[in-house]
Amino acid sequence: MMPSTFRHPFLVLRRAKSQSRARGFSLTELLVVMVILMILLVAAAPVFMKSSQRARQSAREMVKGHLQRARSHAIATGVSTAVIVPDYSAGADLGGKMLGLAEVNWMATPNTGSGAFQITKMLQRWESLPGSMLVLSQAATRHPRTTIMEQSLRSPLTMAGKSFSGAVIVFSPTGQIISPADGAMEIVLGQGNVKAGQVTATEKSGNRISYDLLQINRLTGRTRQIDPP
Numbered sequence: 771m772m773p774s775t776f777r778h779p780f781l782v783l784r785r786a787k788s789q790s791r792a793r794g795f796s797l798t799e800l801l802v803v804m805v806i807l808m809i810l811l812v813a814a815a816p817v818f819m820k821s822s823q824r825a826r827q828s829a830r831e832m833v834k835g836h837l838q839r840a841r842s843h844a845i846a847t848g849v850s851t852a853v854i855v856p857d858y859s860a861g862a863d864l865g866g867k868m869l870g871l872a873e874v875n876w877m878a879t880p881n882t883g884s885g886a887f888q889i890t891k892m893l894q895r896w897e898s899l900p901g902s903m904l905v906l907s908q909a910a911t912r913h914p915r916t917t918i919m920e921q922s923l924r925s926p927l928t929m930a931g932k933s934f935s936g937a938v939i940v941f942s943p944t945g946q947i948i949s950p951a952d953g954a955m956e957i958v959l960g961q962g963n964v965k966a967g968q969v970t971a972t973e974k975s976g977n978r979i980s981y982d983l984l985q986i987n988r989l990t991g992r993t994r995q996i997d998p999p
Contacts, residue, residue: 839871850874913956913981
C-alpha cells in the first residue's frame with residue numbers, strides 16, 4: 771500500500787503552477803479592463819461637456835440678471851445701485867466668484883481727489899457663480915481688451931466699516947452706467963481657480979483658453995454675447 775505521506779511530484783508541480791497563476795492577471799485580462807475603462811470615459815465625455823455648457827449659460831444669465839435688477843432698482847428708487855464682483859485678493863471663495871447687488875454712495879477723501887464707494891444697503895444675499903465659473907481678467911485669458919476685473923477699473927469699497935476692492939458697475943438714477951467711467955465694459959466668464967490672489971483660467975479649446983465674452987451697453991446696461999477674438 772502507498773504511504774499516506776507520499777505525493778506525486780507531477781501533482782505537486784501542477785498545483786504550484788495553478789497557485790502562481792492565481793496570484794496575478796494575465797495580459798488579456800488587463801487589456802480587457804483597459805478597453806472597458808476607455809469605453810466608459812468616451813461615454814461620459816458628453817455628460818461632462820453638457821455640464822460645462824450648462825454652467826457657462828447659467829453664469830451668463832446670472833450676470834445679465836444682476837445688471838438688469840441693478841438698473842431697474844436705481845431708476846425706481848433714485849439711488850445709485852451697483853453690481854459688485856470682489857477682487858481676487860478676497861480669497862478663493864469670494865474673488866471673481868461672488869456677485870453682489872447693493873445701493874452705493876461715493877465717499878470722497880478730502881483734499882485728495884480720490885475716494886471709495888460705500889455700500890449703504892445690500893439688496894440681496896451674495897450669489898456664487900455655478901461650478902468653477904469665474905469673472906476672469908484680461909491677464910488670465912490673454913483677452914486683447916481691458917475687462918472690468920483689471921486693476922485700472924477696480925474700485926475701493928467699504929461695507930460695515932471693512933474695506934476691500936472689486937469691480938463695481940454702478941447705475942445712476944437715470945439708468946446709465948457711471949462707473950467705471952472709462953475703459954471697455956466687457957465681462958469675461960470662464961472656468962478657473964484663484965490661489966494666493968492670482969486667477970488662472972482652466973478650460974481650453976485646443977491651444978486657446980475658452981471663455982465667454984459679454985459687452986455691456988453703458989446707456990441701457992444690456993449685454994450682448996460676442997465671440998472672443
